[in-house]
Amino acid sequence: MSSYIKHIRRARRHRRVRAKVYGTKKRPRLCVFRSHKYIYAQLIDDDNGHTLVSVHTAGVSSKNKKLTKTQVSYEIGKLLAEKAKKKKITSVVFDRGGYKYHGRVKAVADGAREGGLTF
Numbered sequence: 422m423s424s425y426i427k428h429i430r431r432a433r434r435h436r437r438v439r440a441k442v443y444g445t446k447k448r449p450r451l452c453v454f455r456s457h458k459y460i461y462a463q464l465i466d467d468d469n470g471h472t473l474v475s476v477h478t479a480g481v482s483s484k485n486k487k488l489t490k491t492q493v494s495y496e497i498g499k500l501l502a503e504k505a506k507k508k509k510i511t512s513v514v515f516d517r518g519g520y521k522y523h524g525r526v527k528a529v530a531d532g533a534r535e536g537g538l539t540f
Contacts, residue, residue: 435519442516443467451501451513451538453529455520460494462501462529464513474504494528501529502536512539 444450449464459478466473481488481496488496505513513533520526534540 431519433519438516438519442514444514444516446473448512448514449473449510450516451530451533451540452516453518453520453526455518455525458490460490460497460525460529462497462533464501464505464510473508473510474501476501476504491525491528494525495532498529498532498534499536500532502533502538506537511537515540 442450444465444467446466446468449466452463452465454461461475461477463472463476464474465471476497478493478497480500481493505511515530517526522530530540
């Protein structure tokens with residue numbers, strides 16, 4: 422299967438997820454984007470169209486070079502939860518971005534939960 426078709430299928434799944442998931446200032450949307458090499462997570466207020474908190478792999482992987490991508494994703498979730506706590510955000514809506522809920526996407530969610538965010 423070509424990468425173009427995979428991209429189209431993920432975009433369709435993402436549209437279905439986004440039709441149901443909506444973030445507010447009180448309960449923002451935790452959006453995950455996964456590339457082959459990096460992972461990005463953001464807390465988004467859809468009412469105003471603002472990103473409240475964002476983290477990505479560069480913030481974690483520079484500290485420890487020996488982590489796997491899944492371990493880095495877990496740390497990204499914990500770091501996101503830390504930053505969210507500073508902004509007094511405790512509850513979020515999870516947006517998996519059209520990806521299956523396993524592997525790195527699940528690791529971000531687990532790290533965020535451990536950091537204190539509730540879904």
